[in-house]
Amino acid sequence: MKRYDAVIIGAGHNGLTNAAYLAKAGLDVMVVEKNDYIGGAAVTREMHEGWFYSSCSYVCSMMRQAIHRDLDLAKHGLLLVPYLGTVAFGDRGETLIEYTDEEASYNELKKHSPHDADAMHRFQADLGRYAQLIRKTLLRTPPDPSSFKPRDIKELLWLAKEFYALGERELYEYVRFFTMSAAEFLEDYFENDLVKAAMASPGIIGTALGVYSPGSAYVLLHHVMGDVDGNVGAWGLARGGMGAISNALCSAMKAHGGELRTGSGVQQILVKGGKAVGVALENGDEIYADIVVSNLDARRTFTKVMDKNDLPDGIYERAENFKIRGSSGKVNIALSGMPKFNNVPDNPYINRGGQGFVGSLETMERAYDCWKRGTWSDDPFIESVIPSAWDPTVAPAGKHWMSNFIQYCPPKLADGEWTPEKRDAFGQTVIDKIERFSPGFKDLIVHMEVRTPHEIENEIGLTEGNIFQGELTIDQLLFNRPFPGYGQYRMPVKNMYMCGSSTHPGGGVSSACGANAAREILLDLKRPNTVPEDDCYDE
Amino acid sequence: MTNEPAMSADPFQGERPRHTHFHERQAALNVREAWSAWNGFRFADYYYDPEYEYFCIRNFCGTYDICPMQKYYISGPDAAAMLDRMVTRDIKKLNVNRVTYCVWCTDEGRIVDDGTIFRISEDTYMLTCGSPSVSWLRKSAIGFDDVTITDMTDEIAGLSLQGPTSYSTLKAMGLEGLETLKPFGIMRFPFNGVELMVSRTGFTGDLGYELWIDPSQALAMWDALYAAGKDFGIHPYGETATDMARLEAGFIMPDMELSESLKTIHFEHDQSPFELNLGWLVDFKKPHFNGRRALLEERERGPKWTLVKLDIPGNKVAEGAIMYDTEDCDNEIGYVTSAMWSPSVKANIALAMIKTPALKGDIWAEIYYQKELRYYRKMALCEVKDKPFWMPARTRQTPPEVYS
Numbered sequence: 001m002k003r004y005d006a007v008i009i010g011a012g013h014n015g016l017t018n019a020a021y022l023a024k025a026g027l028d029v030m031v032v033e034k035n036d037y038i039g040g041a042a043v044t045r046e047m048h049e050g051w052f053y054s055s056c057s058y059v060c061s062m063m064r065q066a067i068h069r070d071l072d073l074a075k076h077g078l079l080l081v082p083y084l085g086t087v088a089f090g091d092r093g094e095t096l097i098e099y100t101d102e103e104a105s106y107n108e109l110k111k112h113s114p115h116d117a118d119a120m121h122r123f124q125a126d127l128g129r130y131a132q133l134i135r136k137t138l139l140r141t142p143p144d145p146s147s148f149k150p151r152d153i154k155e156l157l158w159l160a161k162e163f164y165a166l167g168e169r170e171l172y173e174y175v176r177f178f179t180m181s182a183a184e185f186l187e188d189y190f191e192n193d194l195v196k197a198a199m200a201s202p203g204i205i206g207t208a209l210g211v212y213s214p215g216s217a218y219v220l221l222h223h224v225m226g227d228v229d230g231n232v233g234a235w236g237l238a239r240g241g242m243g244a245i246s247n248a249l250c251s252a253m254k255a256h257g258g259e260l261r262t263g264s265g266v267q268q269i270l271v272k273g274g275k276a277v278g279v280a281l282e283n284g285d286e287i288y289a290d291i292v293v294s295n296l297d298a299r300r301t302f303t304k305v306m307d308k309n310d311l312p313d314g315i316y317e318r319a320e321n322f323k324i325r326g327s328s329g330k331v332n333i334a335l336s337g338m339p340k341f342n343n344v345p346d347n348p349y350i351n352r353g354g355q356g357f358v359g360s361l362e363t364m365e366r367a368y369d370c371w372k373r374g375t376w377s378d379d380p381f382i383e384s385v386i387p388s389a390w391d392p393t394v395a396p397a398g399k400h401w402m403s404n405f406i407q408y409c410p411p412k413l414a415d416g417e418w419t420p421e422k423r424d425a426f427g428q429t430v431i432d433k434i435e436r437f438s439p440g441f442k443d444l445i446v447h448m449e450v451r452t453p454h455e456i457e458n459e460i461g462l463t464e465g466n467i468f469q470g471e472l473t474i475d476q477l478l479f480n481r482p483f484p485g486y487g488q489y490r491m492p493v494k495n496m497y498m499c500g501s502s503t504h505p506g507g508g509v510s511s512a513c514g515a516n517a518a519r520e521i522l523l524d525l526k527r528p529n530t531v532p533e534d535d536c537y538d539e
Numbered sequence: 540m541t542n543e544p545a546m547s548a549d550p551f552q553g554e555r556p557r558h559t560h561f562h563e564r565q566a567a568l569n570v571r572e573a574w575s576a577w578n579g580f581r582f583a584d585y586y587y588d589p590e591y592e593y594f595c596i597r598n599f600c601g602t603y604d605i606c607p608m609q610k611y612y613i614s615g616p617d618a619a620a621m622l623d624r625m626v627t628r629d630i631k632k633l634n635v636n637r638v639t640y641c642v643w644c645t646d647e648g649r650i651v652d653d654g655t656i657f658r659i660s661e662d663t664y665m666l667t668c669g670s671p672s673v674s675w676l677r678k679s680a681i682g683f684d685d686v687t688i689t690d691m692t693d694e695i696a697g698l699s700l701q702g703p704t705s706y707s708t709l710k711a712m713g714l715e716g717l718e719t720l721k722p723f724g725i726m727r728f729p730f731n732g733v734e735l736m737v738s739r740t741g742f743t744g745d746l747g748y749e750l751w752i753d754p755s756q757a758l759a760m761w762d763a764l765y766a767a768g769k770d771f772g773i774h775p776y777g778e779t780a781t782d783m784a785r786l787e788a789g790f791i792m793p794d795m796e797l798s799e800s801l802k803t804i805h806f807e808h809d810q811s812p813f814e815l816n817l818g819w820l821v822d823f824k825k826p827h828f829n830g831r832r833a834l835l836e837e838r839e840r841g842p843k844w845t846l847v848k849l850d851i852p853g854n855k856v857a858e859g860a861i862m863y864d865t866e867d868c869d870n871e872i873g874y875v876t877s878a879m880w881s882p883s884v885k886a887n888i889a890l891a892m893i894k895t896p897a898l899k900g901d902i903w904a905e906i907y908y909q910k911e912l913r914y915y916r917k918m919a920l921c922e923v924k925d926k927p928f929w930m931p932a933r934t935r936q937t938p939p940e941v942y943s
C-alpha cells in the first residue's frame with residue numbers, strides 16, 4: 001500500500017492550504033475529508049435549486065493576500081470583491097449608514113452626534129495601530145516564551161521590539177486592551193447609543209462573550225484587522241461564495257500533485273511507538289504517512305480521533321478544558337426579490353454591504369443573557385449580507401440570497417437537546433426581527449436554512465459549533481493557542497501537527513494557520529521554506 | 540446693437556466641454572461629479588467609486604462611453620489599398636464584419652496612433668482611434684483616386700459594454716443570435732427603426748462588446764440596455780476603471796505607453812511598434828507601407844527599448860519608478876509607464892520601458908511611497924512576465940457563459 005509523506009485530516013480551507021504548501025514543496029500529500037464536499041466552514045452549497053449558500057462563513061477580510069498571490073489563486077478561479085455601504089439598525093428602527101465616501105460617512109455620523117463624528121478618527125487610528133501589530137504576527141509562528149532556542153529568542157525580541165515601538169503610553173493601553181470589554185473600550189470614544197452598538201458588533205461575533213465581558217475588545221480587533229487590497233478593516237465577498245476560496249486552494253493543491261479523498265472521515269490517528277504513522281478511516285481503510293496533520297479543532301483532535309493512551313499525561317484533560325463554546329447561529333434565506341428596509345435610501349449602493357440589526361449595547365447584552373440561560377433571545381443581534389447583490393453566480397437573476405449571522409445561539413438548550421421544531425422556532429425569531437425593519441420581508445422568502453450550533457457541529461465537526469475552533473481569549477491566543485507549550489503547530493505526539501483555526505492566529509478564513517503549520521513541517525524536514533512570511537509588506 | 544443676437548446667459552459657454560450622446564443619463568449617475576475631458580467632451584473619471592466600477596468589469600458588466608473616440612469612415616474602391624498602405628497590418632486579410640487592431644507609423648517607423656479598423660461592408664471601413672486624425676488620413680489618401688474619408692465621430696454613438704454578464708445583458712435586451720459572435724466579429728440588429736451594430740471588442744481583457752448606433756436612438760438604447768442589465772449588475776465606469784482593467788490585460792494606453800509621434804518634440808521620445816512589443820502587428824509580407832523600410836532596419840538591429848510586463852514584490856505601487864540594473868542603482872535602464880496593485884490577481888504590476896540589452900540582467904525598480912506624509916524609498920527586484928496579468932478563458936469563449 002502507498003505510503004504518503006503527509007496525510008491531512010480535514011479539507012477545511014486551512015487543511016487545504018497546508019496540503020497545498022506541502023505539495024508545492026514536493027511532498028506526497030493526501031487530504032481526507034469526512035464530507036462529500038470540501039471547505040469545512042468555508043463552503044458554498046446549492047441548498048435550493050439555483051441558490052448557492054455560503055452555509056457558514058460568508059464574508060472575507062482575513063484571507064492572507066500573500067497566500068492568494070503566492071498560490072496563484074486568481075488562476076484557480078478566486079476573485080475577492082470588496083463591498084461597500086452598510087446600514088446599522090437601532091432598537092427603534094433608526095439607522096446609521098456607513099457610506100463608501102468618507103465625507104458622506106462623516107456627515108451621516110454628525111447627524112447622530114458631532115462628537116462621535118469627530119471621535120471616529122481617533123477611534124480608527126487607535127484601532128489601526130493595534131491592528132497593525134497583530135497583522136504582522138499572522139503569518140509568523142509564535143515564539144515559545146519558555147524556550148532558549150535561538151529562533152524563539154529572536155522571535156520574542158522581535159515581538160518585544162514591535163510592542164515597544166508603540167511608545168510607552170500606547171504599550172500600556174494595548175496590554176489593557178486585551179482584557180477589556182468592547183463596551184468599555186467604546187465608551188472612551190462615543191456617546192451615541194447606535195454608534196456604540198454599531199462599532200461593538202464585531203466584538204461579539206462568534207464569541208461566547210458579551211459586549212460587557214472582558215476580552216470582547218480583542219474579538220472586535222480580530223474582526224477588523226483583516227483587509228481587502230490593503231484597506232484594513234474592509235470586508236469582501238468571494239465570487240461564487242466562500243467555497244470559491246476552498247475550491248481554489250484545492251485546485252492549487254492538486255496542481256502541485258496533492259490528492260484528496262472525500263466521503264469518509266478519520267476514526268483514529270494511528271500512533272506506534274509514540275509516533276503518528278497514519279490514520280484509520282470510518283470505512284475501515286487505513287492510510288499511512290510519515291506525518292499526520294489535523295485540521296480539526298483541538299478538542300476534537302485529542303478527544304475524538306485519538307486514543308487517550310497515545311497521549312502524554314495531561315493533554316487529554318487540556319483538550320477537554322479547551323474553551324470552545326458555541327454561541328452563533330446562521331439563517332440562510334432565498335428571496336424572490338430585493339428586500340426594502342425602513343429609513344434607508346432606496347439607491348443601488350446602500351444595503352449592498354450589509355445590514356447590522358445591532359439594536360443597542362443593552363439589547364446585545366440581553367441576548368447574551370439568554371445564551372447563558374441556555375435559550376435564545378427573541379430580539380437577537382443579526383448581521384446580514386445579501387451577497388447576490390454583488391455576485392451574479394449565487395442566485396437566479398433578479399432573485400437574492402441573504403446570509404444572516406445570529407448572536408447568540410446556545411449549543412445546548414436549558415430544556416434539553418435541539419430538535420427540528422426548536423431549530424425552526426429559533427429561525428422564526430430571526431425573520432420576525434427582520435420583518436420589523438423590512439415590512440413585507442417574509443413574503444419574499446422562497447427557502448430557508450436554519451443552522452444552530454447543533455447543525456454546524458454535526459456537519460463540519462466544529463465542536464459546539466464554535467466558529468473560531470476555540471475561543472479567542474488571551475489564554476488561548478498567540479503562543480497559548482491551542483495550549484501553552486504547543487503554540488508552534490507541533491503536537492505532543494511525534495510527527496503529528498495541527499493546522500486548523502485552533503492554532504495561531506485563530507478563527508476566520510485566513511489560510512494563515514495552515515500556511516504557518518506547513519512552514520514548521522518543512523523546517524522539521526529540513527527543507528527550504530516556501531511559505532510566505534510577511535503579508536503586510538512594509539506598511 | 541439691438542439687432543445682435545443675445546449672448547448666451549452662460550459666460551463660460553465656450554469653455555465648457557461638449558456633452559456626449561449619453562451624457563444625460565451619465566450625468567444623473569455621476570454621484571461624485573468626477574469629470575474630466577477627452578477630445579473636447581465631458582468625460583467621467585468615475586461615477587460612484589472607481590474600485591466598484593473596476594469590479595463591475597470583472598464581476599458583472601459596465602458601460603464606458605466611447606463617443607469621444609474618433610470614428611472615420613474610409614470608403615470607396617481604393618479604401619482597402621489606402622489603409623493597407625497606411626497601417627502596418629495586412630488589411631486585405633480583413634473580411635467583411637471583422638475587426639482588427641492596428642498601428643500606423645511615420646516614415647521613420649514611429650507610431651502615429653493605434654486604433655481598430657472595422658470592415659463594415661465590402662468597401663467601407665470604420666477606423667476608430669483615440670486622437671483626431673483627419674489630417675493624417677487625408678495625407679495618407681494622397682495618390683488614391685477613389686477613397687472618401689468621412690469623420691463620423693458625431694454621427695455615431697458608441698458605448699462599450701464589458702464584463703462577464705455583458706452577454707447575458709444583451710441577450711436579455713433581445714439580441715437574437717449573439718451567441719455565435721466571436722471575438723473581433725460584428726453583428727447587426729434592428730433597434731427602434733435603426734440599425735444597432737455590435738462588435739465583440741473592448742479594452743478590458745474581459746468578455747465584452749461595443750455598441751454602435753445612430754445618435755437619435757442613443758438614449759433609447761441606453762435605457763433598453765440598463766433595463767436588461769438591471770439584474771446583471773450593469774453600471775457605468777469611467778477612465779479610472781478602464782485604466783485598471785487595460786493594464787491588467789497588458790494593453791497600451793496613449794499618453795502612458797505611447798507618445799504619438801506627430802506630437803512628440805524630443806528625438807525618439809515616441810515609440811516604434813517593436814519597442815511596444817507590438818511587432819506582431821507589422822506585416823513585412825505585404826508590399827510597401829508607411830515606415831516599412833525603417834521598421835525592417837529596426838527588426839534587423841533590434842529595438843532600443845522594449846516594453847515589458849512586470850510583477851513587482853511587495854505592494855508599493857511603482858508609479859513613476861526609474862529602473863536600474865542593480866540594487867545599488869549602478870546604471871539606469873528604464874522607467875515605469877503604468878503601475879498598479881491588481882485587485883483581481885493580488886499582484887503589484889507594472890508596464891515598463893527597458894533598454895533592450897538590459898533585459899538580459901536584473902531589473903530593479905526604485906520605488907517611492909508615502910506613509911502618513913513621510914516619503915520612503917525601496918528597491919524591488921522585478922520579474923518579467925510574458926502573459927497578460929489577466930485574460931480569463933471567458934474573454935474568448937463562444938458562446939459565452941450565460942447567467943440566468
Ligand SMILES: Cc1cc2nc3c(=O)[nH]c(=O)nc-3n(C[C@H](O)[C@H](O)[C@H](O)COP(=O)(O)OP(=O)(O)OC[C@H]3O[C@@H](n4cnc5c(N)ncnc54)[C@H](O)[C@@H]3O)c2cc1C
Pocket residue numbers: 009010011012013014015032033034035038039040041042055056057058059060061062264265266267295296305328329330405456459460461462465466467468469499500501502506507508509510513
Ligand atoms: C456560521 C459561521 C460563520 C462564520 N463567518 C465567518 C465569516 O464571515 N468570515 C470569516 O472569515 N470567518 C467566518 N467564520 C469562521 C471561519 O469560517 C472558520 O474559522 C474557518 O473556516 C475554519 O477553517 P479551518 O480550516 O480551520 O477548519 P474547518 O473549516 O472547521 O475545517 C475542518 C474540516 O475537517 C472536516 N472534518 C471534521 N472531522 C473530520 C474527521 N473526523 N475526518 C475527516 N475530516 C473531518 C470538516 O468536515 C471540515 O471540512 C464563520 C464560521 C461559522 C461556523
